[in-house]
Amino acid sequence: MATSAQAGAVAAAADRDAGPDTLHLDGDRVRLTWGRTDAGWRAVRVRTRTRRGWRELPGALGEYGLTHHAGAEPPDAQQVRREEAGTHHAFLPAEAAVEGTSQGKAVVFRHTHPLGTLEARWRIDGRHPHDVRVTLTWTAAQDGWVSLRTPTLCALAEQDLAFGCVPGGWYGHEANPDLRMAAEYGHGLPAVPHLFYDDLATTLAPVLSTTEGLTLAAVAEPGMARDPYAADRVTHRDVRLALSTRDRAGRLTPHLARPILGRADSRCTAGDRRVLDFRFTLTDADWFEALRHAATDVYGFGRYLELAANKHALTERLARIQGTYIADPVLSQWLTDEYEGTTIGAQKYNGFVQGAEKDAMKNSDIGAMWGLAAATSDALLERDRLPYVRNFKLAQQQTAAGHYRGALKGQYYLFKSDRFVEEGNPNAEIADYVEPLATAYYVITDLAHILLFQPGDAELKGRIRLAADHLADAQKADGSWEVATDKEPPHAVTYPHLTEDLRPTWYGLLVAHHALGDRRYLDGAVRGADWYVTHAVERARYLGSTGDSGFRMDLSLSQGIQGLLDLADATGERRYRDAAIEVARLHTTWIYTHPAPSTEPRTRAGATYEAWQLTQLGLQKEQNASAPGNGPILLSSFAGTYLRIHRLTGDPLFRDMARAAALGRDAFVAEAPGVHSYYWVSFTGGIGSFPHHAWWQIGWILDYLLEEVRTRSGDRISFPRGYFTPKVGGQLTYGFAPGRVHGTPATLRIPPRLLTADTPHAETLGALATGGDRLFALVLNSSARPLTATVTVDPALAHPDGPRTITGIRAVSGRLTAADAPRFTVALKPHGIAVVALDLAE
Numbered sequence: 064m065a066t067s068a069q070a071g072a073v074a075a076a077a078d079r080d081a082g083p084d085t086l087h088l089d090g091d092r093v094r095l096t097w098g099r100t101d102a103g104w105r106a107v108r109v110r111t112r113t114r115r116g117w118r119e120l121p122g123a124l125g126e127y128g129l130t131h132h133a134g135a136e137p138p139d140a141q142q143v144r145r146e147e148a149g150t151h152h153a154f155l156p157a158e159a160a161v162e163g164t165s166q167g168k169a170v171v172f173r174h175t176h177p178l179g180t181l182e183a184r185w186r187i188d189g190r191h192p193h194d195v196r197v198t199l200t201w202t203a204a205q206d207g208w209v210s211l212r213t214p215t216l217c218a219l220a221e222q223d224l225a226f227g228c229v230p231g232g233w234y235g236h237e238a239n240p241d242l243r244m245a246a247e248y249g250h251g252l253p254a255v256p257h258l259f260y261d262d263l264a265t266t267l268a269p270v271l272s273t274t275e276g277l278t279l280a281a282v283a284e285p286g287m288a289r290d291p292y293a294a295d296r297v298t299h300r301d302v303r304l305a306l307s308t309r310d311r312a313g314r315l316t317p318h319l320a321r322p323i324l325g326r327a328d329s330r331c332t333a334g335d336r337r338v339l340d341f342r343f344t345l346t347d348a349d350w351f352e353a354l355r356h357a358a359t360d361v362y363g364f365g366r367y368l369e370l371a372a373n374k375h376a377l378t379e380r381l382a383r384i385q386g387t388y389i390a391d392p393v394l395s396q397w398l399t400d401e402y403e404g405t406t407i408g409a410q411k412y413n414g415f416v417q418g419a420e421k422d423a424m425k426n427s428d429i430g431a432m433w434g435l436a437a438a439t440s441d442a443l444l445e446r447d448r449l450p451y452v453r454n455f456k457l458a459q460q461q462t463a464a465g466h467y468r469g470a471l472k473g474q475y476y477l478f479k480s481d482r483f484v485e486e487g488n489p490n491a492e493i494a495d496y497v498e499p500l501a502t503a504y505y506v507i508t509d510l511a512h513i514l515l516f517q518p519g520d521a522e523l524k525g526r527i528r529l530a531a532d533h534l535a536d537a538q539k540a541d542g543s544w545e546v547a548t549d550k551e552p553p554h555a556v557t558y559p560h561l562t563e564d565l566r567p568t569w570y571g572l573l574v575a576h577h578a579l580g581d582r583r584y585l586d587g588a589v590r591g592a593d594w595y596v597t598h599a600v601e602r603a604r605y606l607g608s609t610g611d612s613g614f615r616m617d618l619s620l621s622q623g624i625q626g627l628l629d630l631a632d633a634t635g636e637r638r639y640r641d642a643a644i645e646v647a648r649l650h651t652t653w654i655y656t657h658p659a660p661s662t663e664p665r666t667r668a669g670a671t672y673e674a675w676q677l678t679q680l681g682l683q684k685e686q687n688a689s690a691p692g693n694g695p696i697l698l699s700s701f702a703g704t705y706l707r708i709h710r711l712t713g714d715p716l717f718r719d720m721a722r723a724a725a726l727g728r729d730a731f732v733a734e735a736p737g738v739h740s741y742y743w744v745s746f747t748g749g750i751g752s753f754p755h756h757a758w759w760q761i762g763w764i765l766d767y768l769l770e771e772v773r774t775r776s777g778d779r780i781s782f783p784r785g786y787f788t789p790k791v792g793g794q795l796t797y798g799f800a801p802g803r804v805h806g807t808p809a810t811l812r813i814p815p816r817l818l819t820a821d822t823p824h825a826e827t828l829g830a831l832a833t834g835g836d837r838l839f840a841l842v843l844n845s846s847a848r849p850l851t852a853t854v855t856v857d858p859a860l861a862h863p864d865g866p867r868t869i870t871g872i873r874a875v876s877g878r879l880t881a882a883d884a885p886r887f888t889v890a891l892k893p894h895g896i897a898v899v900a901l902d903l904a905e
Contacts, residue, residue, distance in 0.1 A: 086159055088170050090187035093195055093345050095216075097125060097170070103155025104172060109217050111193065111277065113347035120277050120345065122218040128153045128311055129201065130324060131178055132208035137325030146256035148324050149208065151311045152176060156183065179204040179331075183214065191360055193346045194282075199339040203331040210305075210324045211339040213281050218314035225272045226350050226603070227252050227315070229306045230652035231265035231684065234603040238315075244560070247687070249616050250604045256313050258305035258320060261288035262694075263687050266656045268357035269306045269317040270350045277346070280353040281317035282361050284340040285659040289327075291694060292677045295666040297744060299679075299694050301327050317343075351648045355716055358656035362680075365719055366660040369847050370675045371727030373823040375737070376845070377764050382815030383737030384757055385435065388750075390443055394736060396754040398424055399451055400478040402458050408451025412475060413752035415611055417487030417495065422479040426452050427755040428788045430512040430796025431762035437516060437798040439814040440863040453513060459483055460506050460526055466554060469533030471501045486610035496557040499537050499544040499564065500608060503571025504789030506530040511578040515785050515799035524579060531575035534568075535587050542587075542594035544568050546606065546614060561614060565599040565606045567592070567626035573633060574786050585633065592630050596642045599623070603649060608790040609686055617686040618791055620650050621701040625793030628707060629786070640711065647708045647717065654720055655679040655695055667730075667746065676730045679743055681723030694743030697731050698759055699724035700792025703766030706774050718774070722894070725767050726845050759791050766794040768826055769811075772841055775896040776876070780804050780830075780841065782811055801833050804841075805875050805898065808833040817860040818842075825852035825891070835862055839875065840899040844891035854899075856885040861903055871902035 084099035085107075094117065096108035106125030110117045130149045132138045138148035156172035162184075163169075169186040180202045188194035199211050221238060228234040232249060239251030246257050261267060267283040283304055291299040305320040321339045322329035328337065342361070344353050358364045375383075388395050396411035409424035416423040426432075432452060436444040455476070461467050473483030473495070485496055507530045514523045537544055544564045547557040569591025576584035599605050600623070607617030627643035630636070661674040682695035705721035708714070732739045733749035738757050740748050750756055773781045782802030784795040801808045809830035818827035818840055826843040838861045844850040859866040872882040874889070877897025881888040889897040 086161065086170055088185055088187065088195065090192050090195075092192040093187060095170075095185070095195065097159065099159075100155065103157050103174070104159045105155050106216055109345065111345040111347060118275070118277060118347065120217045120279060121223055121273065122220060124215050124218045124314075126153055126155060127174065127181065127183065127214045128212040129176070129178065129181065130210040130212065130311065130320070132324055133205075134208075137208060137330075140325060143324045144258050144260075146258060146311055149210070152178065153312065156181070177204065178207070179209075188342060191356070193356075194342045194344050196342045197340075201337045203333055203335045203337075206332050208324050208329045209331045209337060210320050210322055210329060211337055212311065213317070213319045213339065213341060215310045215312075215314055215316045215318075216343055217279055218310075218316050219271060219273060221315060223273045223275070224252075224315060225274045225276075227269075227271040227308045228350060228603075228652060229259045229264060229269045229308060230354060231263050231687075232259040232306070233308070234649060234652070236602065247615060248604075248606070252308045252315075256307065256309045256311055258307050258323070260302040260323065261304040261306070261657075262291075262299055262302050263684070263690055264288075264304075264306050265652055265654055265684065266354050266357050267304065267306065267362075268344075268354060269308050269319070270353045271308060271315065271317055272350045276349075278344070278348060278350055278353050279317055280344040280350075280357065281319050282342045282344055282357045283319055283321070284342065285362060285657070287319075287321055287340055288657060290658050290674075291679050291743075292665055292667070292674070299744065300691060303327050351651075354652065359716065362657050362659045364656050364660075364680065364723070367675055367678070367680055367723050368719060368726070370660055370662065370673070371723070371846075373726060373845055374729035375732065376820065376823045376826050377725065377768060378813070378818075378826045378828065379823065380732065380737040381761060381764060381813070383735070384761060385439065385441065386815050388736035388738055388757055389448075395757065397448070398478070400424070400476070402476070402481060405454050405458060406451055407455040407458050407476065408448065409455050409476060410755040412755065415486070415489045416475045416477070416484060418480070418484050419475070419477055420479050422477050424455075424476045424478060425474060425755050426455055426758070428758035428762040428794075429456065429509040430515075430785050430788055431758050431765065433513060433516040434765070434796050434798035434811075435761055438811040441814075456506075456509050456513070457522070457526060460530060462529065466552075467497050467533070467550070469502070469506075469529040469531075470497050471505050474501060474505055488611055488613055490613075495550045496547040497550055498547040498610075499534060500566050500568045502530055502534055503568050503574075504608075507534070507571040508574050508786050508789055511574045512785060512788075512796055514578055515796065527575055527578050528581075531572060531579070531581075531584050534571050534575075535584065538587055538591060542569070542590035542592075543598070544591075558614065561606065563598055563604075565595070565604050566608065566619070567595060567623045569595060570622070570626040570629070570787075573626070573630055577633070577786075588630060589634065592627065592639060595623070596627075596638070600642045600645055607686060612686045612688040615686055615688065618653070618683055618696065618698070618700070620646065620653060621704050621792040622787055622790075624650060624701075624708065625704050625787045625795070628704075644708060644712060647705070650701065651716065651720065653683050654724075655682055655684075672730060676727065677746075681720065682743060683724070685742075689742070692744070696741055696743065697728060697739040698741060698756065698763065698791055699767070700759065700763040700788070700794040702763060703770040703795060704793030706767070706770035710774055721767060721770075725764070759788065759794075762788055762796070763792065763794040765797060768828060768843070769797055771826075771843055772828065772896065775843065775894070776805075776898070779806075779876075780898070802830070804830050804832075804839045807837070807839075809839055812838065812861070814860045817857055819855045819857075821853045821855075822850065824850050825854070827854055829861070831862065835864070836903055838901045838903055840887075840901060842877070842889050842891065842897045842899065844893060844895045847893045849893060850891045851880070851888060852891060853881075853886055853888045856887075856901060858885060858903070861901070867903040867905060869901050870904045873900050874898070875900050
C-alpha cells in the first residue's frame, strides 16, 4: 500500500490489473486505474481508501468531451443552458504516458481531433490526498466556439444516488423529470442535462453521494470562474464556468464546463488555447464534507477572517443608524396615514408591489424596533414611531367575519387606495392572494414581538388568538397548508404548480402557544413541523417567502433552522434539533465561498481597495431571480443562527461563515447613515428602494453580536431571546427581559455613545445590573489578531433614570490593563471577549 509520502506515484504494475495496457495513479487515499481499449484509454477502477479499506466507486468510465459551435454568431443562450447548443464530441484519449513533474508523477493523456488537440494531466494532490488534480488544455485547430468539459470519471446509476447538488442550484435524493421545478426551484436533480452558472453557484463543486456512502465531487480550481469585480468594474455577470450533475450525454456525474459556449473566452481561432483546471474529490465522507473541503481547503474561506478589518465597528454603525437614519423621517422615508379612523405608520417601499402607484408602505423588524427602544430609552421611538407601527400591525389583520377572518390583509399598505395588498409577481398575472405563512409571520409573530415588551396588552392577545385560530383552521389533516389562495371566492389555489408549502408556516402556532399558553397551538405546530421535516428537510425541497420570485427558495431558508431550534426547546425533542442542523447544512450552499480571498488591488469610484473588501465571499443570495443582476445581499440574518448551530455542533464552518458575513463590509456601507446596501452591486449606495431594511440590519447585527457574547463567554453571558423576524432569516429579538452576566441579572443597555472604543475592531455593548448599581461593559475583538482597546464610558447614559458617577472599575473576565474613570483599557485575544464591571452611584 502506498504511503502519504508516495502520493502521486504511478505504478505500471500496482495490482492484479497490471500489464502493458494498464496505467495507475496511486496515492494514499485514491487509486485510479485506466485500461487501453480499441476506442482509447478508459477508466476501469476508481477507488478510495476508507476506514473499511479500499472501496470502489461504481460506473468507472473516463470519457472526455468537447462542445463546439461552428457558426459565426454565438449560439442561443437558452439552448446553451439546456445543453442543446453546438455539437458535442465525446471520446476516449488515444495516447497516455507517465511523466515526472515538480509535483510528483502524473498520468498524461493526449487526443488529437480534427477540431484540435486535448491534453489531460492527472496527479494526486500532495496536501489533500483525497483529491486528484486534473488540468485540461485544449489547442484549437479550427475556428469556432468551444466549451471544455470535465471527463466523466464515473457515471453513476440512478439507483446509486443518495444525494446530489449543485450548491446554490438544485438538491435532492433523486432526479425530477419536471425541469422547471428542478432547475428553478431546486427540487431534485434535473433528469436531463442542464447547466448552472458561476454567478449563482455558491460553491464551485457539484457533488454526488452514493447509497454506499461514497462521495465524488468536481471542484473548479480558483481562477476558473468569473471574478465579480475584476480590476476596476463589476464583472459579476461575465460568467465563465458552468456546473451540473449530469454530463452532456445525461449521465449522473459531477460536471464542469469552461468556457461557456457564447460567453467569455469561448470563441477560438486556430492555435488558441483554453484551460480547465479542477480536481476530483473522492471520499467516504458525505456531501457536506466535500463542500466544506472545497470552501475551506481549496478556496481558503478562513483567510477572509485573517484579512477582514473593520473601518467602523458594528456597534458604531448601530448608533449611526439610530441617530442619523431612523431619527430623520425624511431620510428614512417614514410616513403616516389615516386608515379607518386610526393613524398608522410605516416606511415607504419603493420596490415592486402589485397595484402600487409609488404609494406602498411597509414595516419590517418589529422585534428590533421595540428591542432598540427598550435598550436605549429612545424617546423618539417610543413616542413618534412605535404607537403608529402598532396601529399598522393591527390594521393589517382581517377582523371582519368571513372566510379569512384573522388572516393578514396584505404585507403592504397602499395609501392612495387605502388598502393592504400582497407583493405579487411582476412576471405573472397573479390575483391578490392570502398566504398562511404571511398570517403566521406578519400577524402572529409580529404582534407577539410587541407582546414581549407589553405583556399586559389584552388587545394584542385577542388578535393573536384570532390569527392562530384561523391558521389552525386552515391547516390540513396531514399538518400542511396551501401556499396561497385567492382572496375572492371560491378561494382557489393561487399557485397550482406549488402543491406543498415547504416552509415553516407552523412556526406561527408555536409562537401563539408561547404567547397564549394554549396547548392545542403547540399540538398544531408539532403536526406542521413533522410534516415539514418529512416533506422538506428529508427531501431537501424548500420554498421561499418572496412572492415576487414565485416563492422560489430564498434567504428565508434560515427561518427553518431557527424555527426547528425553537420547537426543540419547546418540546425537548432532539429530532427537531437534528433537523435544524440538516437545514443549516443545506443553507451553507446559499453562501458564496468564492472567489478565494485576496489582497490584489481593485479600484472603485476613484478609490483603491483590496479584493477581499469587495468580495462576494461570505454573503448569501436573496434568490436566484435577483442574484444574476445584483449579486448576493448584505442582509446577513443567518449570522446569529449560525453561531447557535456552531455551539450545538462544534463545527467551525458555521462560526466562520457568521463572522465573514458580519465583518469587514465597510465598502457596502453608506457613510453618513451607517446603513449597508441591500444588494452587493450597490456598494455604498445605501438603502436604495427599501428604507425599512434598516430595521432588519439593526436586528441581525444585534443578534449576531449577542450570540458572539454568548459563544465567547461560554454561556456565562446570555439574554432571553424572542422569536425570529419575518421574512428574512433567523435573527431573534432581545431586550424584553433581563439576562445574566456572570451570574448577575442585567438588562441590555446600548444607547449611542454610552461606550466608545478607540478602535473599530472593538465592539462594545452594555448591560445594566437590575439593581442599577453596576454597568457591565462587554468588549469584543472582531479581528483575528490580538487587540488593545481603550473604552470611554459616558456615565450620563449609563442609567435610564439619569446620570451616574463611576465609583469603581474591575475586570470580570479578560485582562484589564488600565482604569481611570471614565476610561479603561483591555487586552483582547483574537476574537476574544473582556467583561468590565463599572460600579455606579447617584
